[in-house]
Amino acid sequence: MAQTQTVERHTIAVLVDNEPGILARVVGLFSGRGYNIESLTVAEVDAAERLSRITVVTSGTPMVIEQIKAQLSRLVPVHKVSDLTVEGPHIERELILVKVAGTGEKRVESLRIADVFRARVVDSTIESFVFEVTGSTEKLDAFINLMRPLGLVDVSRTGVVAIARGPKPL
């Protein structure tokens, strides 16, 4: 069987029981088997049912991506594994908080760019701002790169959350 060796980036959503150790199980699976994690987010999404949703962005050859999905599905507390990248259109978002320190023209310029990116100022002092921005990974990378020469001193980033378009749930 012909298999391509090209490395692809996939966003995978995993619905799991919210129980102690579940994150360690998933992370241990990736490190133990040598899979990449580009980003990983997790939070409870259904308190009544004790379900958490993990969104993991990973990369690998098609065969490795299939393995990752099969290995995740095999974990006992996993309810569902969904490869958003292959299952149709979906939306990916990240949130960042960016701290820019400085005064004068650079400070004004940072505000201008923030406006273009529809960033919100969530904290400010005479010599600093904290911006909050949401968007795709690429947009946030661009924002960070623009802020760097303008006094960027700190970044905190959520990693990707994602959901399929259309009416159907996971």
Next chain:
Amino acid sequence: MADQPMTGSEVILKALVDQGVEVIFGYPGGAVLPLYDAMFKQNSLRHILVRQEGGAVHAAEGYARSTGKVGVVLVTSGPGATNAVTGLTDALMDSIPIVCLTGQVPTHLIGNDAFQEADTTGITRPCTKHNYLVKDPKDLARVMHEAFYVARSGRPGPVVIDLPKDILVGAASYVPPERVKHRSYKPQVKGDLRKIEAAVEMMMKAKRPVFYCGGGVVNSGPAASKLLGQLVHLTGFPCTLTLMGLGAFPASDPQFLGMLGMHGTYEANLAMHGADLLINVGARFDDRVTGRLNAFSPNSKKIHIDIDQSSINKNVAVDLPIVGDAGHVLEDLIKVWKAKQPKIDQKAHKAWWTQIDQWRARDCLKYKPGKDVIKPQYALQRLYEAIKDRDHYITTEVGQHQMWAAQYLKFEEPNRWMTSGGLGTMGYGLPAAMGVQIAHPKALVIDVAGEASILMNIQEMSTIAQYRLPVKVFILNNEYMGMVRQWQELLHGGRYSESYMESLPDFVKLAEAFGAVGLRASKPDELDGVIKEMLATDKAVIADILVDKTENCFPMIPSGAAHNDMLLGPGDESGKPADKSVSEEGMVLV
């Protein structure tokens, strides 16, 4: 009964009884004393006191593999749990159902570096199918039942339940097994019927097919082996088995090609290499089987039947995957095959068998007989002649003796052969034999051992003495870590670095020290007498068979080589001798 107040320990014991458990292999300690106290007051469960916790897990593995039931282990916190880790990993690699109860410090001390505290769920997460830490007594009964379900269903494996001491003594309520349903874990047992039909189509068209089957057939239960036999006979195709699959198809059957893989037969490996269709039932394309991946069975279409989705397309890309239990899928394959009344290409099949018979004629397991020295292969052939008509079970340690046992002992039925395949754990065989003997008190149980491996769990001779288990230890004593020595001879210029077993004990005296019978054979003409005496003794025996120290195990596919690059033994004049050449790439492989 359910309404009476119970302690956590009582709930655990009741859950074990309701799960059909009869035997627990264990070792006490501070954290599990309440459970041992509750056990003292009941008669339904038998506890076998091992001499090291590692022995308990291997014993439970032997028990499980020879009965098809879940093996149960009970150990204390800290060192008790860490000693169990090798056995758990072994059970994970070989898909053996185990439930291992580990003691833990009380919940309020967890994380304080308390005496005999270890992060048992953290340590065992990668070496179990699943594990639990019970922090709330109301979860206890559910977790117990879930653990058994997870351990035995789907692809079986070990499950750990970590039990803080306060959970054992506190009040807990019982729930019967019927009321416990797993929320997320639902293994697929029935195969997709359309794919099964497609598989039959492929089988009908094949000209050079081969069945390649493994431990999944054994794990599915004895019915699956029967079905495999039926299907192989219906089709007339040849069949080879992995190390873990031995016994799933009768060794004496003319359609059996022997074991495949690194020390598999010439005919099995060349059939794999030359096939145009592989039908893999319950095997996992392990590197010991495939050899060099890019040269593995290059011209075949591949069907892979496995209960574990993650085994499919892991090492080898297959054309038709079927996820399901081996037994169920085999049953459906037989139905569809019969319904289609296929006309196979008789001429092509005849040519294929002619080719296979030519490979067989090489007689790859031939060896140069010894005049004054016992050849290990000869010792096993004589052993097999003596036991073949008796109800017997074989376990092994790890090394050359293990591979020779796989080659020269013949297995006609499943569940008769217990060996550490995936992990290759020296020290497995003696405790495993103990577990088998507990499950089958009347049967003949033999651990085929090496003198190095046997020392790794020799303390279990004391357990064997305590329970008067008539286990037979058949040591092929070459005074070397033979398999290490063989690799050093073939790959490292004969520099025998640390592979000579100096200062070995006198195994006859050692047997006697443990209340067993010690026997020794050092010349070929002593061998049959020693075997006879061993079998006639109704106590434990250690038979120290002094064999040729420098014998190598052939055929051998060196690491990183292809199936058709097999090294044949010096006894094979027709073939190319072991040329000792191994690729650089192969040198880094294990």
